[in-house]
Amino acid sequence: MSSTHAETVSPAKADAPRRRRRMPLVMVLCSGWLVLCVVLAIGADLIAPYGYAEQSLLHRLKPPAFLGGDPAYLLGTDGLGRDVLSRLIFAMRTSILIAFCGTLIGSTIGTILGFLAAHFRGWVEDAVMLMVDFQAAMPFLIIALAILAFFGNSFGLFLVVVGFHGWEVYARLTRGLVLQANAQGYAFAIRTLGVHPLRIYVRHVLPNILSVLVVQVTLNFPEIILLETSLSFLGLGVQPPQTSLGLMLGEGRNYIATAWWMAIPAGVAIFLTTLSVSLLGDWLRDRLDPTLRTAQQ
Amino acid sequence: MSLRFVLGKLLRALLTLVLAVTFVFVVLRMSGDPVTQMLPDDTPASVVADYRQMWGLDRPLPEQYARYVAGILHGDFGFSFRDDRPALDVVLERVPLSLELGLTALALTIVLGIGGGILAALKRGTSVDHATMAMTIMGHSMPNFFLGILLILLFAMTWRILPSSGVGTWKHLILPAVTLGTSYAATVARFTRSSLLEVLNQPFMRTARAKGVPFRRRILGHALPNAGIPIVTVVGLRLGALIGGAVVVEPVFAWPGVGQLLVNAVAFRDLAIVQTIVLLIAVTMVVVNFMVDITYGWLDPRIRVDSGEATA
Numbered sequence: 001m002s003s004t005h006a007e008t009v010s011p012a013k014a015d016a017p018r019r020r021r022r023m024p025l026v027m028v029l030c031s032g033w034l035v036l037c038v039v040l041a042i043g044a045d046l047i048a049p050y051g052y053a054e055q056s057l058l059h060r061l062k063p064p065a066f067l068g069g070d071p072a073y074l075l076g077t078d079g080l081g082r083d084v085l086s087r088l089i090f091a092m093r094t095s096i097l098i099a100f101c102g103t104l105i106g107s108t109i110g111t112i113l114g115f116l117a118a119h120f121r122g123w124v125e126d127a128v129m130l131m132v133d134f135q136a137a138m139p140f141l142i143i144a145l146a147i148l149a150f151f152g153n154s155f156g157l158f159l160v161v162v163g164f165h166g167w168e169v170y171a172r173l174t175r176g177l178v179l180q181a182n183a184q185g186y187a188f189a190i191r192t193l194g195v196h197p198l199r200i201y202v203r204h205v206l207p208n209i210l211s212v213l214v215v216q217v218t219l220n221f222p223e224i225i226l227l228e229t230s231l232s233f234l235g236l237g238v239q240p241p242q243t244s245l246g247l248m249l250g251e252g253r254n255y256i257a258t259a260w261w262m263a264i265p266a267g268v269a270i271f272l273t274t275l276s277v278s279l280l281g282d283w284l285r286d287r288l289d290p291t292l293r294t295a296q297q
Numbered sequence: 298m299s300l301r302f303v304l305g306k307l308l309r310a311l312l313t314l315v316l317a318v319t320f321v322f323v324v325l326r327m328s329g330d331p332v333t334q335m336l337p338d339d340t341p342a343s344v345v346a347d348y349r350q351m352w353g354l355d356r357p358l359p360e361q362y363a364r365y366v367a368g369i370l371h372g373d374f375g376f377s378f379r380d381d382r383p384a385l386d387v388v389l390e391r392v393p394l395s396l397e398l399g400l401t402a403l404a405l406t407i408v409l410g411i412g413g414g415i416l417a418a419l420k421r422g423t424s425v426d427h428a429t430m431a432m433t434i435m436g437h438s439m440p441n442f443f444l445g446i447l448l449i450l451l452f453a454m455t456w457r458i459l460p461s462s463g464v465g466t467w468k469h470l471i472l473p474a475v476t477l478g479t480s481y482a483a484t485v486a487r488f489t490r491s492s493l494l495e496v497l498n499q500p501f502m503r504t505a506r507a508k509g510v511p512f513r514r515r516i517l518g519h520a521l522p523n524a525g526i527p528i529v530t531v532v533g534l535r536l537g538a539l540i541g542g543a544v545v546v547e548p549v550f551a552w553p554g555v556g557q558l559l560v561n562a563v564a565f566r567d568l569a570i571v572q573t574i575v576l577l578i579a580v581t582m583v584v585v586n587f588m589v590d591i592t593y594g595w596l597d598p599r600i601r602v603d604s605g606e607a608t609a
Contacts, residue, residue: 133309134316137582141541142559142575146321149563149571150328226440230545233442234560246442253446253549257454267443275438282434 027283030276037273041093049074049083052090053241056081061259076261078252087243088265094244095228095270098159102224103217105163107170111213114174115201118182128171135168141227148236158237162228166220173216177209211288218281222274229270245270302594310587317579321572322365326358328568369576375569379562384569388555388577394464395554399543401470402478403532406539410482411528414489419516421494429486436483441542445476445549462551473550477542481535488531493524526593533589540578 023031040047049072057080064076064084075084117128135143144161151157178201181187190200229246231237238244240251245266252263349355353364368374374384417429452472453461460469496502497520505515547556555574562570 130312130316134313134320137313137537137586138317138579139537139541139582141544142578143320145544145559145563146571146575147324149566150324150568152566222438229440230442233440234545234548236560236563246440249440249443249446256446256450260450263446267440267446270440270443271438274440275435278434278438 024283027280030280033272033276034280037092037096037269040089041096044089044093048086048089050086052082052087052243054082054086061255063259064261067261075265076259078259078262079255084261084265087248088245088269091243091245091248091266092269094238094242095225095246096273098162098228098238098244099221099225101159102163102165102228103221105160106165106167106220106224107213107217109164110167110170111174113167114171114176115178117171117175118178119197119201125175128175132168132171140165141230144227144231145236148231153236153239155238155242158231162224162231162237165224165227166216169216169220170213173212174209177212178205181205181208215281215285215288218277218284222277222281225270225274225277303591306587306590306594310583313583313586314579317576317583318366318369319362321575322362325568325572326361374573374576377562377567377570379565379567379570384573387570388558388573391553391555391558392577394552395543395547395556398470398473398477398547398552398554399539401474402481402539402543405474405478406482406485407532409478410485411489413482413486414528415493415516415521417486417490418493418497426490430490433483433486436479437487439480441476441480442545442549444479445472445546448472448476449550464552469550473546473552476549477539477546480542481539484535484538485528485532489524489528492527493520496520496524499523530589530593533585533592536585537582540581 056077059070059073059077060081061079062070062073062077062081065071065074067076070077073083073085075088077083078087113128113131117125144165147161148158182205187200187205190204191197228237228244229249232244232246233250235247235250238247240247248266249263249270252259252266255262346355353361356364372385374388376382377384377387380387413429413433417426420426449461449472452459459472460466461472463469502515502519505519510519543554544556544559546552547554548560551557555577558570559574561567562574
């Protein structure tokens with residue numbers, strides 16, 4: 001696997017003129033995987049052969065069909081006789097939904113705070129930047145764990161906590177970009193026309209800085225998936241009977257010696273998803289902004 | 298390096314600590330009344346009131362906050378209700394094991410990450426470079442708990458050459474340290490490569506070459522010290538990722554360190570332990586960040602108090 005990646009990753013990272021060619025094969029594969037994930041997530045109820053909590057104690061720990069198991073259970077069954085493939089599809093739905101909402105929450109809050117800091121300057125800016133520094137200094141996983149410990153776990157709280165991951169990067173980026181934009185001629189020109197600041201920011205500045213924020217989303221999204229799956233893996237995130245990719249891996253861990261198919265597919269799904277988004281993000285960054293260097297994360 | 302620079306950084310560090318303590322206090326108070334949580338529901342109101350008075354919960358919030366801060370300054374982090382011992386003692390006895398794992402992973406990171414990054418930069422554009430960079434992307438995307446399970450499956454269960462869990466010999470350390478160090482090493486390798494490439498293009502490197510300085514000395518004596526400044530920074534600033542990673546990796550390998558303690562404490566809502574660990578990590582991060590800042594300013598005199606924005 002590593003050798004094929006080595007060969008095919010390189011064109012996207014090669015020198016500038018070669019970058020302009022059509023989408024490299026790896027990017028097509030990455031997009032394909034992500035589209036598949038989204039389709040599975042949306043159509044989980046229709047696509048999954050069984051329900052995610054449907055147990056069949058007669059069919060416990062069946063190996064996958066390609067290893068001589070029951071053809072009715074393509075990826076085998078778990079310790080309660082639940083179909084691994086169906087659970088994988090539903091787990092994908094939960095994990096992608098959380099990552100999607102989480103990215104939306106963090107990017108919205110961070111971007112708004114960045115705009116506020118750049119617009120008001122003074123103590124507002126100081127306060128925002130102080131929070132940004134604090135957040136950047138503390139590992140987010142620890143903060144998330146502390147909040148879940150103090151308030152107890154519920155799906156809504158978990159979603160919000162996970163969503164806050166990475167807000168400080170958006171805030172810092174947005175503040176810097178808006179300050180830059182405000183100093184430019186176009187923003188000054190519109191301002192002298194007497195346009196309301198809100199309109200300037202939403203209609204003129206935001207579209208100009210959006211590409212950088214989109215690139216940040218591609219960095220943030222895999223991190224949120226990793227955060228959610230880590231917490232769920234530890235049993236502190238998504239709670240049974242609901243399922244998530246991390247939770248599946250956590251449950252399958254105890255059976256790893258006898259029924260590896262319970263855990264491995266979920267792990268592979270997490271890995272492929274974060275890898276796809278990261279690779280697409282790298283590629284997108286090169287396309288959108290040649291001045292941003294790949295290593296700047 | 299001016300005194301103002303150091304004082305500015307010190308002030309920032311203290312402010313971050315105050316924020317951390319305040320954060321824990323606010324979350325603690327917002328999460329509900331500890332008295333009603335600990336006493337049975339049918340406790341008479343007078344008993345509840347007595348407890349509230351005993352713990353100072355009937356006082357105004359600012360006073361409670363002051364008492365809380367004073368308690369922490371005196372080393373009073375509360376009682377672990379599971380161990381029935383001071384939370385600080387429970388946490389501190391786990392620290393050496395976490396340090397052992399963390400420092401091994403850090404050493405691995407530095408060797409693999411910086412070594413790989415240098416190799417990739419020097420062999421830029423070759424298959425070595427591409428393979429290293431592909432591996433860093435994969436290492437970065439790999440969830441550490443999944444990597445840990447795979448390593449256990451291969452090395453402990455299939456080949457039976459390394460223990461899968463617990464502590465004891467150096468063999469127990471290998472799998473957790475590799476698992477913990479991988480994604481960190483990937484980040485460091487990418488960063489090392491790019492900052493070294495940047496330095497290699499500098500005019501002084503061309504000068505050195507024109508003067509006839511041998512290759513090895515050009516790299517070790519001229520390029521690395523200059524590229525080293527941002528590398529030190531990323532190693533230091535990314536330490537948070539290592540700490541967060543340890544929380545996930547320790548339970549995978551049943552490594553009885555602070556990370557495992559934290560996960561168990563969160564699961565059982567042993568709040569005194571949780572707050573002690575959060576504050577301990579906050580102190581660690583603040584001290585490390587402060588040291589990185591100072592080192593950075595000391596290594597590169599161009600860095601001044603507010604130049605942090607340039608790197609944002």
